[in-house]
Amino acid sequence: MQKWVRWLVLGIVAIILLSVAYVIFNFVFLNFFVNLWWFDSQNLKGYYLMRLFYRYLIFGAVTLVLFLIFFFNFWIASRYLGLSPDSCVMPDTAENERKTRRWMKMIQSGSMKIYTPISVFLAFPISVPFYERWEQGLLFFFGSSAGYRDIDLGLDISFFLFGYPIYEFLQSQLMMVFIFLFAFLFILYFVENRLLCRIEEVIPKGAKIHLAIVALIVVLLQTWGFLLKIVELQYVETHEPIFYGPGFIENWIDIPLILLTTFTFLGTAVSFLLFFFKRKFLKAGVVFAAFFLIFLGVYNTTSLHESVDKYVVQPNEMIREKPFIETSVASTLKAYKLDQVITDNLRVTQNLDLEKNPALQDALSNIPVWDRELLDEVYRQLQGFRTYYSFPDVDEDRYTVADVYQQVNIGAREINLDDLPEAAQNWINRHLQYTHGYGVVMSPAAQGGEEPMTWFMRDIPLQSDYGITVREPRIYYGEQDYAYAIAPNDIGEIDHQRGDKDIMTDYAGSGGIPITTLLRKLLFSVYFNDRNIFFSTKTTSRSRILLRRNIVEAVNQITPYFLMDKDPYIVATPRGMFWIMDAYTTSAYFPNAHAYRTTDPASTFYGKDFNYIRNSVKIVIDAYNGTVMYYLADPEDPIADAYDRIYPGLLKPMSEMPEDLRNHVRYPRDLFAVQMAIFAKYHQTNPEQFYQDEDTWEFAKMSRGPMNPYYMTVSLKAGDDQGFILVSPMSPIGRDNLRSIVTVGCDVSNYGRVTVYSFPRGQQVYGPSQIEAQINQNSLIAQQLSLWDQAGSQVQFGRMVLLPLEDLILYIQPIYMISAKGLKIPELQRIIVSQGELVVMERTIEECIETLQKMLAMRLERIQRRFPAAEDGVLPAPAPPAPDIVPAPGTGNEAPMVPPPAPDIVPTPGTGNEALMVPPPAPAPEAETEAQ
Secondary structure: OHHHHHHHHHHHHHHHHHHHHHHHHHHHHHHHHHHHHHHHHHHHHHHHHHHHHHHHHHHHEEEEEEHHHHHHHHHHHOOOOOOOOHHOOOOOOHHHHHHHHHHHHHHHHOOHHHHHHHHHHHHHHHHHHHHHHHHHHHHHHOOOOOOOOOOOOEEEEEHHHHHHHHHHHHHHHHHHHHHHHHHHHHHHHHHHHHHOOOOOOOOOOHHHHHHHHHHHHHHHHHHHHHHHHHHHHHHOOOOOOOOOOOHHHHHHHHHHHHHHHHHHOOOOOOOHHHHHHHHOOOOHHHHHHHHHHHHHHHHHHHHHHHHHHHHHHHHHHHHEEEEEEHHHHHHHHHHHOOOOOOOEEEOOOOOOOOOHHHHHHHHHHOOOOOHHHHHHHHHHHHHHOOOOOEEEEEEOOOOOOOEEEEEEEEOOOOEEEHOHHHHHHOHHHHHHHHHOOOOOHHHOOOOOOOOOOOOOOOOOOOOOOOOOOOOOOOOOOEEEOOEEEEEEEEEEEEEEEEEEEEEEOOOOOOOOEEEEOOOHHHHHHHHHOOOOHHHHHOOOEEEEEOOOOOOOHHHHHHHEEEEEEOOOEEEEEOEEEEEEEEEEEEEEOOOOOOOOOOOOOOOOOOOOOOEEEEEEEEEEHHHHHHHHEEEEEOOOOOHHHHHHHOOOEEEEEEEHHHHHHHHOOOOOOHHHHHHHHHHHHHHHOOOHHHHHHOOOEEEEOOOOOOOOOEEEOOOOOOOOEEEEEEEEEEOOOOOOOOOOEEEOOOOOOHHOEEEEOOOOOOOOOOOOHHHHHHHHHHHHHHHHHHHHOOOEEEEEOOOEEEOOOOEEEEEEEEEEEEEEEOOOOOOOOOOEEEEEEEEEEEHHHHHHHHHHHOOOOHHHHHHHHOOOOEEOOOOOOOOOOOOOOOOOOOOOOOOOOOOOOOOOOOOOOOOOOOOHHHHOOOOHHHHHHHHO
């Protein structure tokens, strides 16, 4: 071979090897090292290695077990193969039979060489599904008792959450393994038996026992599968929409059929095994097999089920299904943590006297009149200052401001590099200089119309006229899609502007990964496919690369097994800025519990299917350092408890959360919406009432759609302190009036306490859509809105707020104006307050209350003037109506008929309605007699 050809071949080989090494390093080792460094920056290096270890431990253990199963059985089989002497091969035996004999001897003598690779080859692909479901396997091994049992089967709930999914999976996988093994062994022993029959020898008894044991294992696995069918019945949906779970047919038809099928299947298998060894019990096996096929056929057909349903269940459905409805209701309430709901009654009155109703006076300073969506635009226009600052979300929280417990709106001023001018879209600006957002904007929830916006926190640098301080206002980690940043660096980071001058800063936090060596710079250049990282001369010995700065991405990278809420919120403390996120544990395996599905793409749970949920974990992310901390909020949740066992030290108790953060923990809005969607029907714990579906609720409706839960700071009962709560008004399904108000506490003292305030069934309480209709029909309000529209401003209705107090329901409807020209900054213009059928519009809520008081006083005076017996505006109860009897003529009972009272209308003379003043004439008795 010529020298140049040799060098060409060596060059091609070298290029191929280097390419392979690069691919392996880039897709395996590079990600590993970057993840390892990043988890180390989170103080979670051990946790990251533990997750990797668990995954491969499960895979390796399952592979080893399956390998041993295959190898051990093949090794036993080899002991019974090729045992006939060579003399048994007759001279006239065909050549292929001699080859078979030699092959059998080779199998017997070389089992290690043959069965080891075969066993590995068979075990590896079967183990792959276990690798993909390794986390479910961990929950099975580390899950503990839930402390309460299923009502139907009496099994601990942990069996359904952890055991049943694994048992179902194991049963199908092991069935496949042993059926294949049995088939392989049967073929080997069949061939051996044919060879032995030629010399009038029989297969050894040990081989028969081996084959029988494997067959028996297959039988037991199938029996296990039949019994799991009973558990599977706990998730049937055939009785929807009446109730979820098994009913009369499943409990009295399906379960007995499954048990009979299991019994006859075992009888069939045992009978045929005894026949295989003893040549007896063949008839018994045939009888068992016949019954087995009959029971299996009946179970898998619908004829019996339809007949029982038609002639037994449907004529007496309420009686037949009553105990199963009770089970379904109790299980569903337990699954959604609604089994300890507190119920109370509210009787609405018209007490609007601020002096007599101090709760109303306190509530006025905390009524949230600003919509988050509109307030986001106000913050951006008035407090954005630069094009690259944005407010991705405005959140609702509560703070103690000037010693007053105050509900507020708060938004983080984050950086959005996509909004930089096109000329500034260069690598240095995006990754070295524009690295962080700055501070928050905070305003009170309660505002008045045509008033300047009140700011609790504002501006850059951060200012507060109310004594609120934040030591570190810079936001390096947030909700935006942040690119990586290198900080500190030799250029400096733009912090804020003072006049026309940029004030610079240097990152001094512990977030990110140090890139102090050329090797790390090279690795990150490859990782981000950005050569500027390696060639930049602006890094220093203190430079760190900050990556995964989107808090949702970071949390999902650490704990992908938790379901994250879509609405993280910022908290400002004297120590700095922190994000709080809610994490959920869910399962679709809670027995007899109604499954939840939503079609709302904005919901956290869109595309999810579950029938068990807990908000078990609160997550805190440092906005400056990016450090993620996990706190166990619900120790009673068996799923969260299992994860705490799997990863010890990851979930810290809530008592270790700093108090200044724990005071800002709130109940998740999306979770409460899920609970209310379930509770709307399942609050009917009486089976008869549930079956008749006579009191099912739905979210109170408005023209724009359902009224979603909202946060309020209020005291609903006399003597209680004001608390931060979530409120959800509910209406009877298909009706517009208000049926109940459901609240859940958010403060530490009453967190998660769900309270239902119901109204008497016979009392009319206006619902939001009815109030909305009254507002639209009010001529004075309509006239004012039309004037604003004609003046070139766009009028927009905000979110209607229902204010529940002890004996009072107020509806507050904010009205905004948006200029049709120039900057379209929403401005709170007026507030409409409605109490029942009375509707007023003023600049502030206080003015509305005063106007309502005057209207009620005038109404009371008018009623008492016309009906002196009325007290507090309440008319005396009318006398019971006379029986509807028409006396027969000539009986002496022909008393003159009393004409009906004139309508309560006083027409104005000259309007054409004077005829209304004349009561209709009473018919004469003679005329009535003649008519009869």
